[in-house]
Amino acid sequence: MHDAVWLNANLATMVDGYGAIRNGALAVTDGRISWTGTKWTGKAREEHDARGAWILPGFVDCHTHLVHAGNRANEFEQRLKGASYEDIAKAGGGIVSTVRATRAASEADLLAQANRRLRHWLAEGTAVVEVKSGYGLDRHTELKMLRVARKLQGVTVKTTFLGAHALPEEYKGRPDAYIDFVCDEVLPAAASENLVDAVDVFCERIAFTPAQTGRVFQAAKRLGLPVKLHADQLSDLGGAALAAKHGALSADHIEHSSEQGIEAMARAGTAAVLLPGAFYFLRETRLPPLDALRRHKVPIALATDNNPGSSPLSSPLLAMNMACTLFRMTPEEALAGFTVNGARALGMHASHGTLERGKAADFALWDIESPAELAYAIGANPCIGRVRGGNSAPCNSAPGT
Numbered sequence: 596m597h598d599a600v601w602l603n604a605n606l607a608t609m610v611d612g613y614g615a616i617r618n619g620a621l622a623v624t625d626g627r628i629s630w631t632g633t634k635w636t637g638k639a640r641e642e643h644d645a646r647g648a649w650i651l652p653g654f655v656d657c658h659t660h661l662v663h664a665g666n667r668a669n670e671f672e673q674r675l676k677g678a679s680y681e682d683i684a685k686a687g688g689g690i691v692s693t694v695r696a697t698r699a700a701s702e703a704d705l706l707a708q709a710n711r712r713l714r715h716w717l718a719e720g721t722a723v724v725e726v727k728s729g730y731g732l733d734r735h736t737e738l739k740m741l742r743v744a745r746k747l748q749g750v751t752v753k754t755t756f757l758g759a760h761a762l763p764e765e766y767k768g769r770p771d772a773y774i775d776f777v778c779d780e781v782l783p784a785a786a787s788e789n790l791v792d793a794v795d796v797f798c799e800r801i802a803f804t805p806a807q808t809g810r811v812f813q814a815a816k817r818l819g820l821p822v823k824l825h826a827d828q829l830s831d832l833g834g835a836a837l838a839a840k841h842g843a844l845s846a847d848h849i850e851h852s853s854e855q856g857i858e859a860m861a862r863a864g865t866a867a868v869l870l871p872g873a874f875y876f877l878r879e880t881r882l883p884p885l886d887a888l889r890r891h892k893v894p895i896a897l898a899t900d901n902n903p904g905s906s907p908l909s910s911p912l913l914a915m916n917m918a919c920t921l922f923r924m925t926p927e928e929a930l931a932g933f934t935v936n937g938a939r940a941l942g943m944h945a946s947h948g949t950l951e952r953g954k955a956a957d958f959a960l961w962d963i964e965s966p967a968e969l970a971y972a973i974g975a976n977p978c979i980g981r982v983r984g985g986n987s988a989p990c991n992s993a994p995g996t
């Protein structure tokens with residue numbers, strides 16, 4: 596006897612492409628998928644009529660900076676009125692302003708802001724969200740951000756420590772001293788509170804060098820934590836190869852990565868995470884090396900990169916459309932990016948990302964004729980239901996209700 600079954604459903608299992616099962620059914624038991632197929636003869640305590648809706652795995656957004664205080668709409672407006680980046684920096688804008696606001700916010704306020712933001716992901720059938728720290732850049736605030744991330748409601752959260760996101764004012768001109776502080780104090784403190792699922796670094800000319808990145812990765816290794824990397828977004832610093840060398844879960848952005856870097860990722864089993872929101876918002880022109888990723892069969896994940904500075908994007912659906920229009924990914928690749936490969940990029944492929952027996956019963960129902968519609972439509976949201984741990988959670992509900 597199964598707990599519940601959804602009948603008259605089309606399934607995009609996301610096993611080998613769409614893995615479509617038309618006129619099928621999906622059953623759940625004890626919070627896990629217990630059956631998928633076309634000829635349902637089983638018994639279930641609860642029967643739902645999906646009325647021809649498509650069921651897809653709950654989306655996995657594997658790269659966000661969703662916990663932060665305030666936003667930078669004002670800066671966006673100033674810039675479009677003609678202010679330069681320098682003018683804005685002089686007026687205390689840029690990442691410094693988000694760090695200041697995040698340090699000042701109480702834990703409760705930060706959580707309320709993040710939960711309010713998170714509603715957009717729930718409305719689009721999201722099951723898992725990765726959330727990074729990195730707007731504290733001091734011990735107290737980095738831990739506060741991670742604690743808030745752990746308390747987000749309505750989704751499964753994976754937390755990533757990104758203490759090495761930017762150099763705080765207090766360490767101006769002393770980046771190595773800051774890296775010591777991150778490795779010796781902040782990261783161990785966060786790990787000892789069990790607040791860290793993975794460790795990330797922003798490796799870029801405007802942030803931290805490959806050598807500094809390597810030191811943070813060593814510190815992560817000492818604590819037994821997996822790593823990932825903001826790599827080769829604005830220039831090729833060899834970030835993809837560096838991530839691969841450390842067996843990273845993923846290398847993210849990678850617009851400027853070389854073919855050798857991609858090869859190294861393929862050998863190491865490191866996933867690529869492409870972030871079309873930042874590409875769009877910054878009006879970048881250098882496309883990620885999609886052909887090389889395909890040739891070397893690197894799993895390609897997609898994410899919103901939600902953050903107040905370079906990607907104020909809170910829609911997986913729009914990110915998929917951008918990946919198709921800007922990067923020329925196929926709708927099938929885009930959907931895989933937010934399901935099976937998003938799960939791979941977080942090391943949770945065993946429990947999420949596909950509709951298969953034994954995986955978490957975290958999925959969404961969509962009022963569409965074919966899965967490609969999800970990446971095709973711009974600004975529509977055909978999500979009509981969300982199921983989490985086998986229980987219905989209407990996709991327009993506020994978190995926690």
Ligand SMILES: [Zn+2]
Nearest residue numbers: 658660825900
């Ligand atoms: Zn990012």
